[in-house]
Amino acid sequence: MAAHGRRVRCGERHGEMKTIFITIFQAVEAKNILRTSVATALLRDPDVALVCLVPSEDRKAYYEREIVHPRISYEVLSPEPRGLAERFFSMLKFHLIRTATMDLKRTLRRADGGSALGYAMNLAANRLLARPFVRGIARSLDAHVVTDRNVERVLRDRKPSLIFLAHLFDDLEISILREAKRLGIPTIGFINSWDKVTARCMIRLLPDRLLVFNALVRDEAVAHADMPEERITLVGIPQYDYYRTTVPRARAAFAAAFGIAPERRIIVFAPNGRYSARADGAMIDLLHGWIEEGAIPNAALLVRFQPNDAVDRREIERRPWLIYDIPGKRFGSERGGDWDMDERDLARLRDTLAHAAVVVCYTSSLSVDAAVFDRPVINVNFDLVRIPKRSESPIQYYGMTHYQNALATGGIRVVSDRDSLLAWINRYLEHPECDAAGRERLVRKQCHVCDGRAGERMAARILETL
Known part of the structure; x- marks a missing residue:
């Protein structure tokens, strides 16, 4: 689709070039936009150019090598040093939404040794302030008091036609949104994950339009971000388009790449990361032991680590028998946004x-990915070893708002002891069709429409705004 909803015919003269700024400050933004049909669909319009704002020169050089197109460029954008007003509103945003997930986080901090007074004051402030009219006052003050001259200068110099903000919980992206509003530049926001509205913080400022995965996130954006429903569009999950539009590698070739005998049934275990390393290691050993002793017959264990967290190689070295995959490229040692998955990583996840x-797995979005392929999913809700800090136990997080929504579909089997885990693994191996209706509901609820065209719907909505 061309700009203004008009198709460009062969030989027709192109119009004025439209520049879209896209924020790529987090890895998930690149995964959802640059590595999906969102970017390719936008670039089908010959009058569109994309300028991707990135956090560093290293990241700019990386993406210039990885994702190349004559109408994609990369520009480093850094914020001004944070002033008092910016620091205040950046702190305030964590107190202005009230969800089960935020309450759970507060409880875990207290359980891990946080002060009783701090807990009580935090809770009282939340109950007093987490209201729509307070958020409205905060947004009005935020919009008028806080400034970022560096962002303003870039927007004035480059004069983008539209800004697409894919992580509205980031303070730098809010700075961009604020200055765009002052300059009259149209803005579209995107909630790029299923948990962020209820698990992160208040969205400090609201874009002109908002794109979301599904009706659940739409309703959360109305309730907790105060976004008018008529300004929200449901598009689906763009990174899942890849699952619908590409063909997996042949099973024999996939198994051979990991040294797995082709006749063995593959049990995939997905650890939660370094914060739950004690629990993850014990679960790997339990599953491996069951397979070795024949309690899970004719099977192989494949451990897929998270792409957004470092892996303790010592744990791997202690298990020379371990078959594993460490996807992604990490740019730093901290868990979170400093990573990327290239085409090979995405293909290997699909396969x-x-x-x-x-x-x-435990509480993981991989449960939804697996359901897209109609693969049985088991979530573990018990600890095998004593874990001193409650926040480091992965079973503490089933009460999160977004995960309760997923569990309500019946597409994820939660087990609470070893015997149940073993029994359900073997039952699913013999009857993979079990709970298929629940998995279908899970996909429908989380993906809205899983038809391989979510990226095109996103691009169409962006182009309509130009």
Whole structure:
């Protein structure tokens, strides 16, 4: 689709070039936009150019090598040093939404040794301030008091036609949104994950339009971000388009790449990361032991680590028998946004899910990925070892708002002891169709429409705004 909803015919003269700024400050933004049909669909319009704002020269050089197109450029944008007003509103945003997830985080901090007084004051402030009219006052003050001259200068110099903000919980992206509003530049926001509205903070400022995965996130954006429903569009999950539009590698070739005998059924276990390393290691050993002793017959264990967290290589070295995959490229040692998954990583994830017999994990979005492939999903709700800090136990997080929504579909089997885990693994191996209706509901609720065209819907909505 061309700009203004008009198709460009062969030989027709192109119009004025439209420049879209896209924020790529987090890895998930690149995964959802640059590595999906969002970017390719936008660039089908010959009058559109994309300028991707990135956090550093290293990241600019990386993306210039990885994702190349004559109408994609990368520009480093850094914020001004944070003044008092910016620091205040950046702190305030965590107190102005009231959700089960935010309450859970507060409780875990207290359980891990936080002060009783701090807990009580935080809770009282939240109950007093987490109201729409307070958020409205905060947004009005935020919009008028806080400034970022560096961002303003870039926007004035480059004069983008539109700004697409894919992580509205980031303070730098809010600075961009604020200055764009002052300059009259149209803005579109995107909620790029299923948990952020209820698990992160208040959205400090609201864009002109908002794109979301599904009706659940739309309703959360109305309730907790005060976004008018008529300004929200449901588009689906763009990174799942890849699952619908590409063909997995042949099973024999996939198994051979990991040294797995082709006749063995693959049990995929997905650890939660360094914060739950004690629990993850014990679960790997338990699953491996069951397979070795024949309690899970004719099976192989494949451990897929998270792409957004470092892996303790010592734990791997202690298990020379371990078959594992460490996807992604990490740019730093901190868990979170400083990572990327290239085309090979994305293909290997697709193939892993396509050829898994059962997926075992804790609270993870991989549960939804697996359901897209109609693969049985088991979530573990028990600890095998004593874990001193409650926040480091992965079973503490089933009460999160977004995960309760997923569990309500019946598409994820939660087990609370070893015997149940073993029994359900073997049952799913023999009857993979079990709970298929629940998995279909899970996909429908989380993906809105999983038809391989979410990226095109996003691009169409962006182009309509130009």
